[in-house]
Amino acid sequence: MKHEKSRYRNAYYKACWCLGIGVALLILTPLLALAHKVTVFAWVEGDTVYTESKFSGGRTAKEARIEVYNAAGEKLLEGRTDDNGKFAFKPPHPQDLQIVLIGGAGHRNEWRVSASEFTGAGAAEASSPAVSVAETVPPQSGSSASMSSGTITLSPGELQALIEQSLDKKLAPILHRLGNVEQGPSLSDIIGGIGYIIGLVGLAAYFNSRRKTG
Amino acid sequence: MHISEGVLSGPVLLTGGALAAAGTAIGLKKLDYDHIARAGLLSSAFFVASLIHVPIGPSSVHLILNGIVGLMLGWGAFPAIVVALLLQGVLFQFGGLTTLGVNTMIMAGPAVACYYLFGSLVQRRREVALAAAFVCGFTSILLAAVVAGAALMFTEENFLEVTLLIITAHIPVMVIEGLITVFCVAFFRRVQPDLLPGAVASK
Numbered sequence: 001m002k003h004e005k006s007r008y009r010n011a012y013y014k015a016c017w018c019l020g021i022g023v024a025l026l027i028l029t030p031l032l033a034l035a036h037k038v039t040v041f042a043w044v045e046g047d048t049v050y051t052e053s054k055f056s057g058g059r060t061a062k063e064a065r066i067e068v069y070n071a072a073g074e075k076l077l078e079g080r081t082d083d084n085g086k087f088a089f090k091p092p093h094p095q096d097l098q099i100v101l102i103g104g105a106g107h108r109n110e111w112r113v114s115a116s117e118f119t120g121a122g123a124a125e126a127s128s129p130a131v132s133v134a135e136t137v138p139p140q141s142g143s144s145a146s147m148s149s150g151t152i153t154l155s156p157g158e159l160q161a162l163i164e165q166s167l168d169k170k171l172a173p174i175l176h177r178l179g180n181v182e183q184g185p186s187l188s189d190i191i192g193g194i195g196y197i198i199g200l201v202g203l204a205a206y207f208n209s210r211r212k213t214g
Numbered sequence: 215m216h217i218s219e220g221v222l223s224g225p226v227l228l229t230g231g232a233l234a235a236a237g238t239a240i241g242l243k244k245l246d247y248d249h250i251a252r253a254g255l256l257s258s259a260f261f262v263a264s265l266i267h268v269p270i271g272p273s274s275v276h277l278i279l280n281g282i283v284g285l286m287l288g289w290g291a292f293p294a295i296v297v298a299l300l301l302q303g304v305l306f307q308f309g310g311l312t313t314l315g316v317n318t319m320i321m322a323g324p325a326v327a328c329y330y331l332f333g334s335l336v337q338r339r340r341e342v343a344l345a346a347a348f349v350c351g352f353t354s355i356l357l358a359a360v361v362a363g364a365a366l367m368f369t370e371e372n373f374l375e376v377t378l379l380i381i382t383a384h385i386p387v388m389v390i391e392g393l394i395t396v397f398c399v400a401f402f403r404r405v406q407p408d409l410l411p412g413a414v415a416s417k
Contacts, residue, residue, distance in 0.1 A: 038218075108218040185265065185306040193301040194258045200297055201254030208247045 040066070040101035040109050043175040044117040045168040047094065051111070052176070053085040053101050060085030064103045071096040094118030216264075216302070216317055217365060219310030226368050231315030234296060237322060241292035249290055252409070256283045257294035260321075264302055275387050281354030282395050284325025285333060285347075285411060291325035292318065316365050324357030333411035336399050343403065344396050351395030355388045356381065 038061055042051040049068075053061040066087045067078040076097075081087045091097055097113040222230075245253060263277040284291045296318045302308045309317045328350045335346035363377030402409045 102221075108221045110220075189305040190262060190265070193261050193298075193305050196301055197254050197258045197261065197297060200257075201250055204245070204250045204253075205247065208250060 038064070038101060038103035038107040038109050040099060040111045041178075042097075042099050042111045042113050043172070044113060045172060046165065047118060048088055048090050049097065049099070049113055050088045051081070051086065051099055051101075053081050053087070053103070055103070055107075061101065061103050061107075064101055067100045067102065069098040069100065071098075073098075216299075216309035217313045217320070217362065219312055221369055222313060222316060222365060223368055226365055227312055227316060230313075230317075230319050230365065234292070234315040234318035234322070237289070237292035237318070237326070238296050241287075241289040241294075244289045245293060249287065253287055253290045253294045256287060256291075257298045259283070260295060261298035261301055264306070264308060275383055277387060277391065277394075278321060278355060278358065279391065279394070280321045280325040280358060281328050281351035281391055282398050284322075284328040284354060285336065285350055285395065285399075286409060287325075288329040288333070288411065289326055291329070292322045295322040295325065320358050320361045320365065323361055324354045327357055328354045329411060336403070336410050337407065340403070343399060347395040347399035348392040351392035352388045355384050355391055359384055 038053065038055050040051055040053045040061075042049055044050075051066060053064050053066070055061060060083075061081055062083050062085060064081045064085070065078060066081060068076045068089065068091065070076055076091060077089060079087050079089060081101075095115050098110055099113065100108065100110045102108050260279050260283050263279040266277045267275075280291070280295065283294055287294055296314070299309060299314055299317050299321070300311075303310055303314060331353070332346045332350040336343045336350075338346075359380040360377055362380055363373055366376050367373040399410065
């Protein structure tokens with residue numbers, strides 16, 4: 001009987017070890033493949049807001065719905081991302097925006113754009129009434145539109161606008177890269193999580209043994 | 215298949231939370247000393263499995279492993295999965311705290327269902343057992359997709375469309391999880407059949 005029990009024990013430990021090794025292998029794989037949530041990133045060039053949406057595996061979110069809200073929570077506009085997960089729009093006037101991405105099947109995320117990020121001619125004339133309700137603007141025509149509205153102003157303002165514009169142009173790739181930084185879970189997150197589980201197992205075993213003896 | 219924060223309405227969240235709490239309570243009650251370590255191991259496996267990304271198919275999906283968790287733990291799958299989901303939410307920002315209950319139902323509900331559907335089959339003849347294991351891994355994801363679709367029905371308003379979308383996205387995962395379950399069952403049958411459900415029931 002005693003022999004039987006120790007045999008059982010041994011095999012149990014063997015199985016536990018195998019599972020443990022499996023878990024260890026699983027820990028190493030995320031270094032290669034990251035997981036699962038949807039993110040949206042937005043930046044401003046002139047008076048146009050560009051957004052980029054992707055799943056955290058790096059795959060772009062195609063045909064996903066984007067909704068834009070103002071600070072008061074009113075919906076300003078909505079649209080869909082293109083095949084590269086991109087969507088651009090012109091808000092009625094520079095203001096705080098909340099951009100919500102609805103990725104379908106329960107995926108959702110949001111990004112905030114503050115009014116101070118708007119630099120183009122639109123920001124200088126922030127008091128002017130809204131332009132036409134924002135429409136989807138392809139990236140190239142967006143910058144030319146802001147240029148044409150910027151050139152009419154006085155020369156100091158014009159200079160300012162030009163500087164802002166070239167800065168936007170120079171910074172765009174950097175902003176773009178920032179949005180692409182993969183924020184996957186780190187190894188310490190993963191090991192920490194497993195540590196929590198081991199701790200909980202210990203806690204459960206403790207209470208279980210108390211229940212048995214008490 | 216994690217539903218993000220801010221997608222579902224209050225009543226759905228509350229219902230999911232209540233059901234998950236009940237399931238977890240039953241699971242904790244049934245979890246005896248011998249099963250605690252096992253639940254912890256499977257909970258860890260479930261926790262990290264979500265990081266394994268399957269780059270096949272139309273959208274972004276990852277392994278879930280709820281089939282094997284259910285098969286080996288029965289009702290114990292609830293506490294194991296709720297802990298793993300909580301940690302995924304806090305550490306990886308998958309899902310969220312308010313959707314914890316609903317997400318638990320999506321993954322642990324099918325796990326327990328698979329335990330009752332296939333638990334008695336894995337101690338049978340080898341061919342039957344391995345076939346059952348594959349179907350178990352496959353079905354657990356399929357059912358999870360149906361539960362997720364049901365939860366989203368109240369917001370996305372088209373149960374059939376959403377469910378079909380989730381199912382198509384997860385077909386590669388279903389096949390992979392079916393194979394993983396076959397592998398695990400074959401392994402345990404050889405090394406330690408006591409770990410599989412039929413033996414537990416006969417004790």
